[in-house]
Amino acid sequence: MARWRSGSEARLAEAALDLFIDQGYEQTTVSEIAGRAGLTERTFYRYFADKREVLFGGRDGLERELVHVIAGLPASIAPLDAIAVALDHVATHYFADRGPVALKRQAVIEANPDLQERELLKMASLAAAIGRTLHDRGVSEPAASLAAEAGVAVFRIAFSQWVALGNERTLSDLIRSTLADLRTVTGGT
Amino acid sequence: MARWRSGSEARLAEAALDLFIDQGYEQTTVSEIAGRAGLTERTFYRYFADKREVLFGGRDGLERELVHVIAGLPASIAPLDAIAVALDHVATHYFADRGPVALKRQAVIEANPDLQERELLKMASLAAAIGRTLHDRGVSEPAASLAAEAGVAVFRIAFSQWVALGNERTLSDLIRSTLADLRTVTGGT
Numbered sequence: 001m002a003r004w005r006s007g008s009e010a011r012l013a014e015a016a017l018d019l020f021i022d023q024g025y026e027q028t029t030v031s032e033i034a035g036r037a038g039l040t041e042r043t044f045y046r047y048f049a050d051k052r053e054v055l056f057g058g059r060d061g062l063e064r065e066l067v068h069v070i071a072g073l074p075a076s077i078a079p080l081d082a083i084a085v086a087l088d089h090v091a092t093h094y095f096a097d098r099g100p101v102a103l104k105r106q107a108v109i110e111a112n113p114d115l116q117e118r119e120l121l122k123m124a125s126l127a128a129a130i131g132r133t134l135h136d137r138g139v140s141e142p143a144a145s146l147a148a149e150a151g152v153a154v155f156r157i158a159f160s161q162w163v164a165l166g167n168e169r170t171l172s173d174l175i176r177s178t179l180a181d182l183r184t185v186t187g188g189t
Numbered sequence: 190m191a192r193w194r195s196g197s198e199a200r201l202a203e204a205a206l207d208l209f210i211d212q213g214y215e216q217t218t219v220s221e222i223a224g225r226a227g228l229t230e231r232t233f234y235r236y237f238a239d240k241r242e243v244l245f246g247g248r249d250g251l252e253r254e255l256v257h258v259i260a261g262l263p264a265s266i267a268p269l270d271a272i273a274v275a276l277d278h279v280a281t282h283y284f285a286d287r288g289p290v291a292l293k294r295q296a297v298i299e300a301n302p303d304l305q306e307r308e309l310l311k312m313a314s315l316a317a318a319i320g321r322t323l324h325d326r327g328v329s330e331p332a333a334s335l336a337a338e339a340g341v342a343v344f345r346i347a348f349s350q351w352v353a354l355g356n357e358r359t360l361s362d363l364i365r366s367t368l369a370d371l372r373t374v375t376g377g378t
Contacts, residue, residue, distance in 0.1 A: 080374055120313050121306055142346045142367055147374045149342035157331045178331055185336045186375040
């Protein structure tokens with residue numbers, strides 16, 4: 001889910017996702033993607049290093065955005081609350097108009113174990129970045145890492161519910177209720 | 190960290206870990222491992238499919254053990270408490286005499302990005318298995334997955350503290366205090 005900086009980039013990404021779904025990720029070539037988008041391979045490589053980057057390039061943007069929001073909050077906010085604010089921000093801004101693209105992307109990833117691994121590693125890197133940001137703001141360890149890991153688990157679970165067939169709830173709403181579930185699950189002894 | 194079913198297996202694993210640390214994981218051959226252990230390559234392959242399995246083979250045992258303990262607990266126990274019981278069980282039984290081996294293993298993994306990825310994926314598979322076990326015991330989703338993800342995060346963080354240089358606390362103790370930290374972090378809004 002790259003951020004669509006231009007019409008060509010969006011067309012290439014859409015063509016790629018459609019081909020990945022129709023004929024499989026492994027089987028799809030950059031030449032076919034460019035052809036379907038009515039553009040040249042050279043244009044494809046202006047936006048993406050390879051076909052995998054169509055799926056994973058934009059996630060760095062997500063990480064940057066989450067870290068940026070958390071770093072800008074007052075240090076007095078509890079770590080998991082800071083993460084909740086950041087997740088709500090990306091849900092309402094970053095992902096607001098990405099529903100259909102996110103759904104296709106998820107379908108491609110779920111059909112390919114290698115891509116699933118890549119996605120897990122991206123999420124781990126996201127948790128590490130959030131943990132470092134919290135720690136830099138004065139949150140001690142292991143609280144910073146624990147909040148980050150729990151927050152990313154909430155995001156992943158809410159996200160998969162958001163893109164599930166038949167879902168009509170917003171990502172923001174799903175994140176809020178999953179966070180509440182987390183607090184319940186970790187609440188009583 | 191395979192379970193040492195025999196003297197030969199333990200000698201091979203120890204030789205492998207020492208070579209991985211001394212000369213690097215990538216550079217070490219099965220022939221060298223067998224030689225250092227005073228055994229044949231054929232004996233090596235009786236216990237391990239390849240050199241990577243010296244590092245990751247035993248983790249399936251860990252998953253089996255955690256799942257087994259959780260599945261055997263009364264359904265009335267809250268999900269995170271069930272995980273806490275299972276983690277304490279593996280800390281006191283499975284890892285009790287594995288401290289020095291775990292420390293060497295961690296050093297090898299931290300020196301190699303590919304092995305770090307493999308370890309992350311193993312932990313993700315562990316969380317998925319625990320989530321499924323909780324769900325089978327009647328815990329609804331997303332509570333089952335959230336408890337599993339949080340529990341595995343606690344284990345990973347406590348484990349890395351356990352094998353850290355200079356640590357004198359037991360794994361069981363570290364798991365208990367990391368779980369308490371998790372409850373604090375997720376506690377107040």
